[in-house]
Amino acid sequence: MSGVLASMIDGVLVGAVYGLAAMGLSLIWGVMDVINLTHGAMIALGMFCMYLLFAATGINAYVLLLPTIGVGLLLGLIVYWMAVHWVVGRSMLMSLLSTFAVNMMVIGIGTAVWSTSPYNVNFVLPGITIGAYTFTGNHIAAAISAVVIALALQLFLYHTRTGKAIRAVADNREAAELMGISSTAVLSIAFAIGIALACTSGALVSTLFPFTILSGGVYQLKSFVVTILAGLGKPFGALVAGVLLGLLEGVVTPFIAVSWIPLIEFGLFVVVLVAFPQGIFGKRATA
Amino acid sequence: MILRRPFFWIILLVAAGFVYAPLHGNNVSLREDLILIAIAIILASNLNLMIGYTGYVNFGHIVFYGLGGYVGLYLTTVRGWNLVLSALVAGVVVSVFALLFGLAILRLRGAYFALATIGILQAVQAFVSNFDPWGRSTGMYLSFNSYQSLGGARHALWITYFLIIAVMALSMIVSLAIKNSKFGLGLFAIREDEDAAVVLGVNATMYKAIIYSVSAFLPAVAGALMFFKNGMIDPSIAFEYMLSLEGIVMLMLGGQGSVIGAALGGSLYEKLRSYLLTSPVLSNFHLVIAGGLLLMVVLFAPGGLIGWVYRLVPRARKVIE
Numbered sequence: 001m002s003g004v005l006a007s008m009i010d011g012v013l014v015g016a017v018y019g020l021a022a023m024g025l026s027l028i029w030g031v032m033d034v035i036n037l038t039h040g041a042m043i044a045l046g047m048f049c050m051y052l053l054f055a056a057t058g059i060n061a062y063v064l065l066l067p068t069i070g071v072g073l074l075l076g077l078i079v080y081w082m083a084v085h086w087v088v089g090r091s092m093l094m095s096l097l098s099t100f101a102v103n104m105m106v107i108g109i110g111t112a113v114w115s116t117s118p119y120n121v122n123f124v125l126p127g128i129t130i131g132a133y134t135f136t137g138n139h140i141a142a143a144i145s146a147v148v149i150a151l152a153l154q155l156f157l158y159h160t161r162t163g164k165a166i167r168a169v170a171d172n173r174e175a176a177e178l179m180g181i182s183s184t185a186v187l188s189i190a191f192a193i194g195i196a197l198a199c200t201s202g203a204l205v206s207t208l209f210p211f212t213i214l215s216g217g218v219y220q221l222k223s224f225v226v227t228i229l230a231g232l233g234k235p236f237g238a239l240v241a242g243v244l245l246g247l248l249e250g251v252v253t254p255f256i257a258v259s260w261i262p263l264i265e266f267g268l269f270v271v272v273l274v275a276f277p278q279g280i281f282g283k284r285a286t287a
Numbered sequence: 288m289i290l291r292r293p294f295f296w297i298i299l300l301v302a303a304g305f306v307y308a309p310l311h312g313n314n315v316s317l318r319e320d321l322i323l324i325a326i327a328i329i330l331a332s333n334l335n336l337m338i339g340y341t342g343y344v345n346f347g348h349i350v351f352y353g354l355g356g357y358v359g360l361y362l363t364t365v366r367g368w369n370l371v372l373s374a375l376v377a378g379v380v381v382s383v384f385a386l387l388f389g390l391a392i393l394r395l396r397g398a399y400f401a402l403a404t405i406g407i408l409q410a411v412q413a414f415v416s417n418f419d420p421w422g423r424s425t426g427m428y429l430s431f432n433s434y435q436s437l438g439g440a441r442h443a444l445w446i447t448y449f450l451i452i453a454v455m456a457l458s459m460i461v462s463l464a465i466k467n468s469k470f471g472l473g474l475f476a477i478r479e480d481e482d483a484a485v486v487l488g489v490n491a492t493m494y495k496a497i498i499y500s501v502s503a504f505l506p507a508v509a510g511a512l513m514f515f516k517n518g519m520i521d522p523s524i525a526f527e528y529m530l531s532l533e534g535i536v537m538l539m540l541g542g543q544g545s546v547i548g549a550a551l552g553g554s555l556y557e558k559l560r561s562y563l564l565t566s567p568v569l570s571n572f573h574l575v576i577a578g579g580l581l582l583m584v585v586l587f588a589p590g591g592l593i594g595w596v597y598r599l600v601p602r603a604r605k606v607i608e
Contacts, residue, residue, distance in 0.1 A: 035402065220405075
């Protein structure tokens with residue numbers, strides 16, 4: 001029984017990282033109505049960014065999150081001006097396909113450079129032992145980092161001018177423009193933040209598990225599940241939903257093979273979409 | 288009547304060309320090239336029913352092809368059924384699966400559906416990789432006895448080739464028939480404005496589920512034939528994510544919504560891909576080039592090649608559709 005409990009706690013810790021990844025997806029989706037299919041590729045790039053930085057410097061991996069956020073913001077701006085700016089406001093099909101094209105290019109380049117063999121970041125923090133179980137330091141540090149970044153985003157969105165402008169554009173772009181907000185600038189910033197969140201969560205994952213350039217896909221699916229669970233455009237709800245998903249994985253992993261998990265997550269995804277189209281935390285119709 | 292449409296006869300002519308070219312001089316390497324093109328055309332044409340006609344992106348279209356291959360190989364090898372029957376049954380089984388699934392997830396609008404299709408691909412792959420009767424992740428092999436009933440391996444490969452060409456022609460004919468039917472008009476209405484279509488009496492959920500199921504049938508049959516020809520199947524070949532993605536590139540390149548566009552895009556892209564894969568410099572970057580191509584089409588020419596031809600020669604719409 002206590003084994004299940006330990007697995008659940010571990011699930012919650014990893015779930016915070018899922019939540020952080022989903023916040024990036026949810027922010028972009030909520031603000032500009034674009035489903036960012038580069039999400040998985042950006043998570044993978046975050047992993048490799050952490051790998052390269054750690055290999056170059058060898059300092060505490062969690063300090064390296066700061067430069068990773070910078071890299072993510074830059075990547076976000078590049079992708080926004082390359083593929084997203086031109087399709088905002090056009091039909092959903094076009095933004096799905098254009099972000100998807102960027103995804104293919106990133107995965108293609110990544111596969112050519114790093115092949116699809118696994119990498120890992122060899123950084124270990126001392127764990128905490130309770131009874132017969134040890135919680136690794138990395139899981140705890142990753143969860144704390146995820147929560148801190150999520151709180152920072154929340155503060156940014158609610159207590160700064162730029163953050164308020166982002167929420168205004170998400171609510172009603174035309175009205176925001178009439179109030180003198182430059183929606184293009186706001187959209188590019190919001191997109192960059194969304195990508196930075198994806199990269200950062202990828203960097204956190206890279207300190208927990210081995211990864212390949214294709215690993216992003218798994219976390220992309222999890223991010224979709226979490227975003228749908230939380231309801232669109234609710235970044236902080238995404239963190240809570242991420243923890244819930246992690247908890248669920250923690251509960252089931254002692255009993256079934258890990259390879260079944262995509263099936264369970266997909267089942268959850270469909271059930272939530274059909275039963276709670278506005279998300280569990282959602283109140284009004286957004287879609 | 289479909290027989291009065293010039294394009295119907297063009298399709299038959301192309302199929303006849305596909306049959307005749309490799310037979311003439313017993314050219315096996317040409318046959319293998321044409322098979323890949325035929326598969327590309329089958330996938331792109333049926334994907335067109337979803338993306339081009341209905342405006343719903345299906346990122347997991349390859350699921351049908353892979354599942355068809357599995358059911359087909361299971362029936363021919365384990366049950367000892369003959370090839371044509373197995374392929375047809377594989378098509379029906381996969382279509383029914385798609386219909387049931389479609390009724391569940393097609394209540395979702397646009398983007399949500401697209402996300403669900405990514406999930407379906409991963410879920411089905413996870414399921415098959417854990418499914419004992421289908422050999423889990425090692426897959427299944429064809430027993431040589433299955434070739435005997437078709438008169439030996441060499442004969443069997445030719446028969447499979449002709450069947451695949453027939454499926455290719457059928458894919459295009461089905462696309463053409465749907466395009467010129469009331470059902471097709473309903474789909475176009477959903478693509479343009481789903482709410483308006485519903486108000487005008489189109490049963491959108493039913494239409495979408497039916498077209499989803501129709502778009503599953505021929506790829507599943509093709510999968511059953513193709514994996515019979517290859518003699519083996521495993522989850523990573525059957526549900527090759529890349530092929531699913533490349534199907535979308537083919538369709539957008541040729542021109543979504545157009546029958547010839549899907550076929551043209553399929554054959555051109557397949558040619559390009561085999562060139563890239565064999566080139567020593569570019570082989571690592573074929574995905575990058577495909578992605579770049581897709582981005583250019585989406586941003587600058589959403590109508591694809593055929594859209595460009597239509598703009599140049601408006602009358603072409605009457606003949607090539």
